[in-house]
Amino acid sequence: MKIIYRDKVYEFSGRTTVRDLIKKVGLSPEAVLALRDGKLITDDVIISGDETVKLISVVSGG
Amino acid sequence: MKCGKCGKPAVINMRQHRLALCQDCFLEWVPVQVQRAIERFGMFQPDERVLVAVSGGKDSLSLWDILLQLGYAAEGMYINLGIRHGGYSDTSQRRVEQFAVQHKAVLHVVDVAESYGLTIPEVARRKRGRSTCGTCGLVKRHIMNAWACEGGYAALATGHNMDDEAAVLFQNALHWATGYLARQAPLLPASHPKLARKVKPLIRLYEREMAAYALIRGIDYVQDECPHARGATTLFYKDLLNQLEERSPGAKQQFYLHFLQAREEGRLLPIEGQEVEMAECTRCGQPTTAPELCAFCRLWDLVPEAED
Numbered sequence: 001m002k003i004i005y006r007d008k009v010y011e012f013s014g015r016t017t018v019r020d021l022i023k024k025v026g027l028s029p030e031a032v033l034a035l036r037d038g039k040l041i042t043d044d045v046i047i048s049g050d051e052t053v054k055l056i057s058v059v060s061g062g
Numbered sequence: 063m064k065c066g067k068c069g070k071p072a073v074i075n076m077r078q079h080r081l082a083l084c085q086d087c088f089l090e091w092v093p094v095q096v097q098r099a100i101e102r103f104g105m106f107q108p109d110e111r112v113l114v115a116v117s118g119g120k121d122s123l124s125l126w127d128i129l130l131q132l133g134y135a136a137e138g139m140y141i142n143l144g145i146r147h148g149g150y151s152d153t154s155q156r157r158v159e160q161f162a163v164q165h166k167a168v169l170h171v172v173d174v175a176e177s178y179g180l181t182i183p184e185v186a187r188r189k190r191g192r193s194t195c196g197t198c199g200l201v202k203r204h205i206m207n208a209w210a211c212e213g214g215y216a217a218l219a220t221g222h223n224m225d226d227e228a229a230v231l232f233q234n235a236l237h238w239a240t241g242y243l244a245r246q247a248p249l250l251p252a253s254h255p256k257l258a259r260k261v262k263p264l265i266r267l268y269e270r271e272m273a274a275y276a277l278i279r280g281i282d283y284v285q286d287e288c289p290h291a292r293g294a295t296t297l298f299y300k301d302l303l304n305q306l307e308e309r310s311p312g313a314k315q316q317f318y319l320h321f322l323q324a325r326e327e328g329r330l331l332p333i334e335g336q337e338v339e340m341a342e343c344t345r346c347g348q349p350t351t352a353p354e355l356c357a358f359c360r361l362w363d364l365v366p367e368a369e370d
Binding site: 028029030031033035039040041042043044045056057058059060 | 063072073074075082085119120121225269270272273274277278285287291297300301304305307308
């Protein structure tokens with residue numbers, strides 16, 4: 001499966017939850033939202049095979 | 063995960079509320095939280111006009127969207143700061159204008175360079191010792207206050223969410239900045255005839271919820287960070303608070319809401335005697351604690367006329 005975050009693509013194999021994938025990429029589950037096929041999904045969803053998940057940062061500030 | 067209200071697949075899980083919601087239930091739930099904050103803190107009444115400070119980001123555009131949905135007479139105000147890097151300000155302005163057209167809402171635009179002769183980065187560059195973000199904040203506060211007062215709005219609403227407020231609280235607590243702590247509130251009353259009432263209707267919502275709301279509602283917001291905010295301390299504090307939240311769901315909410323409670327009950331700082339003496343700036347007439355010119359007017363005075 002593929003994880004896309006800020007124009008970067010990360011590839012993983014196997015079967016795992018969105019939450020684990022977010023952590024594998026080195027992000028906080030509190031700081032991102034996950035989209036599959038353009039739709040928001042909760043982080044307990046299991047991702048496998050050739051699925052693609054896009055992560056969006058929710059943090060802004062200054 | 064299923065929606066806690068209707069059982070459909072959930073799109074967001076809010077661990078601090080132990081509540082997961084589907085798209086439709088979430089879109090109903092968010093405005094309810096905003097309305098609760100408006101009522102709880104007495105921010106403004108249904109028949110009053112409100113000026114919403116919009117930047118083009120997810121929070122301010124969502125706030126405007128929610129207030130319009132709730133039936134408030136909410137007008138937008140966009141300040142073009144002249145940040146040319148990556149076309150940041152112009153892109154933001156286009157998004158805000160697009161939103162106003164789509165929602166048939168009233169939008170007011172002020173261009174800092176057109177009105178005062180220089181962009182924010184130009185002023186900051188010429189004024190050593192003042193950061194770009196500091197200059198930007200000062201200019202925005204001045205212009206927004208002037209507009210809100212002169213336009214006769216009941217309140218000036220900003221899109222600060224709970225993460226924003228918790229990060230500021232964290233920063234102020236780290237420095238024990240009691241003056242700032244005393245003034246950090248969801249509602250700042252108009253303590254002077256030329257000072258607008260300032261309200262933060264999104265304080266019950268996490269930043270993550272605001273991003274989800276904007277995405278689901280299809281609000282075309284600017285996702286890029288302001289080029290000057292990269293590496294800002296606030297972002298670091300937000301990251302720390304999110305690490306805490308990850309280990310202990312609801313930690314951010316507890317930190318902020320318990321502060322508000324303690325503040326309201328006067329357990330933190332004395333409620334009386336927090337007001338400071340204010341005079342009117344001899345040039346622009348806005349209230350200031352300085353003897354003659356306010357910080358905004360001094361800012362433009364000290365900018366050398368020649369290019370450096």
